[in-house]
Amino acid sequence: MLCNWVPSYSLFSSCTRTQEFTASAPHSHFPSLSFFPNRKINCMDATGLDSHGREFKTADEMWREHAGDPSKKTEWYRDGVSYWEGVNPTMDGVLGGFANVNEPDISCSEDFLKILLSERFPADGTRQPLVVLDCGSGIGRVTKNLLIRYFNEVDLLEPVSHFLETARETLALECQTNTVHKAVNFYCVPLQDFTPDAGRYDVIWIQWCIGHLTDEDFVSFFKRAKVGLKPGGFFVLKENIARSGFVLDNEDRSVTRSDKYFKELFSQCGLHVYRLKEQKGFPEELFAVKMYALTTDAPKRALRSKSKTSTNRPKIIM
Numbered sequence: 001m002l003c004n005w006v007p008s009y010s011l012f013s014s015c016t017r018t019q020e021f022t023a024s025a026p027h028s029h030f031p032s033l034s035f036f037p038n039r040k041i042n043c044m045d046a047t048g049l050d051s052h053g054r055e056f057k058t059a060d061e062m063w064r065e066h067a068g069d070p071s072k073k074t075e076w077y078r079d080g081v082s083y084w085e086g087v088n089p090t091m092d093g094v095l096g097g098f099a100n101v102n103e104p105d106i107s108c109s110e111d112f113l114k115i116l117l118s119e120r121f122p123a124d125g126t127r128q129p130l131v132v133l134d135c136g137s138g139i140g141r142v143t144k145n146l147l148i149r150y151f152n153e154v155d156l157l158e159p160v161s162h163f164l165e166t167a168r169e170t171l172a173l174e175c176q177t178n179t180v181h182k183a184v185n186f187y188c189v190p191l192q193d194f195t196p197d198a199g200r201y202d203v204i205w206i207q208w209c210i211g212h213l214t215d216e217d218f219v220s221f222f223k224r225a226k227v228g229l230k231p232g233g234f235f236v237l238k239e240n241i242a243r244s245g246f247v248l249d250n251e252d253r254s255v256t257r258s259d260k261y262f263k264e265l266f267s268q269c270g271l272h273v274y275r276l277k278e279q280k281g282f283p284e285e286l287f288a289v290k291m292y293a294l295t296t297d298a299p300k301r302a303l304r305s306k307s308k309t310s311t312n313r314p315k316i317i318m
Contacts, residue, residue, distance in 0.1 A: 046245030046258065059215065059246055059261070066248075067214045077190060080212045080253035081159055089166040094138045104281030106145045109207075109238065112277045112291050113150060120232055121202065129153055130202045133228065135191060136209025140167030140183070147205060148174060148181050155185040155201075157194055164188050192217040196228025204228060207238040211254040215265060222269040226296055234274060235294040237262075240287035256287060272298045 048056045056062040067073040092099040121130070129152030134143045137156035147154050148171070156171075158164040164186055171183040187194065192213055196204070204225055213221060225235070240256045247256040257265075266273065271294040279289035 046261065048242075048246035048248060048255075050248035051250045056248075062246070062248060062255075063214055063216075066253075073214065076214070076253050077192065077212070081190070083252040084160045084163070089139050089163050091139070091141065094141065094163065098283070098286070101282055101286070102141065102145070105279065106142070108277070108279050108281065109142070109291065110146055112275070112293070113146070113236070116203075116234065116236070116275060116293050117150065120234060131155070131200055131230075132203045132205055133157060133196060133201050135194075135204065135206040137167055138163045140170050142205065142207055143167065143183060144170060144174060148183065151203070152181055153184045154182070155187065156183060157187045157189060157191065159188055159190045161188055191221060194221070195224045198227050199230050201228050202230050202233045204233070204235045205238075206235060208240070210237060210239060211256055212252075218265055219268045222271060222294075226270075229296070235271070235292075237292045237294060238279075238289065239292075241290050242287070259290065262292070266292070266294060271296065274299050 046059065048059060048062055050056070050062070056065075065072075067076045087093045091102060095101060117130075130150065131153045132147050132151040133155045134140075134147055135157045137143055137158045138160075140156060143154050143156060144167075156164065156167055158167065167183075168186050174183070191209060210218060210221075222235070229235075239262070242256045242258045242261075244258050244260075246258065246261060249255075263273065273292055274295045275293040277291045279291065282289060
């Protein structure tokens with residue numbers, strides 16, 4: 001599979017990246033992607049590739065090299081933030097030049113969110129106000145276009161200061177005309193360092209940012225963030241998905257994981273996939289994107305009725 005790489009999504013902002021590209025494109029980092037989908041291996045041992053064309057036999061090998069000691073780990077996160085500090089705080093900037101994905105992104109997310117809210121929080125008037133945390137909020141794109149319409153209070157988490165200031169200015173105008181739905185707190189803190197207030201949030205929304213966390217900090221973040229959920233609350237994780245294993249972007253210090261990779265990490269976090277939805281309407285050259293609704297409680301399984309095959313099967317008389 002030949003590909004052309006485009007710098008992409010931020011630890012803390014909403015962006016996309018291309019997965020499939022042509023080798024003839026200028027400044028191409030990847031000669032090819034060479035995963036081995038037919039190998040029956042644990043997904044955490046799946047092979048991966050970086051944006052210089054180097055192959056890693058396992059995810060552990062990659063993490064040891066890039067974040068295997070405190071100094072490397074500090075550099076990993078510093079470089080990720082530095083990359084986005086050089087990006088303009090505009091729609092096109094935070095979306096990596098793909099501002100056209102904003103509309104289908106918001107539309108698909110809204111369809112998913114409405115189902116989740118109706119199932120988890122029935123409109124009986126006993127659960128107000130609804131509060132959400134927007135992780136990787138960037139310039140407030142998702143908050144402005146989606147979250148603030150469904151939640152009474154939105155907190156924004158974004159360590160790139162000029163992104164967060166743009167969000168604050170934009171949402172201040174929104175709040176002047178809407179006192180029922182408003183942005184409340186603006187946290188300029190890295191995701192890996194953030195701990196939410198206990199029991200504050202009905203939903204914690206994490207979009208196009210978790211790829212900058214190491215596996216260790218991924219698990220640590222979700223374990224801390226669980227405390228921030230109200231009873232019945234849940235996470236929504238929306239992310240790019242690699243076809244297999246993982247893809248490392250050396251430039252912005254982020255990792256695109258496969259669906260199996262994510263699900264293994266969810267298991268380590270003690271989280272369960274309540275619902276899953278694939279993003280539709282994106283350009284074909286972009287990574288696939290999935291939305292996971294994650295809960296701390298295992299989804300209840302519907303009782304299975306006996307099948308006709310089972311009912312009509314002859315009994316063995318002893």
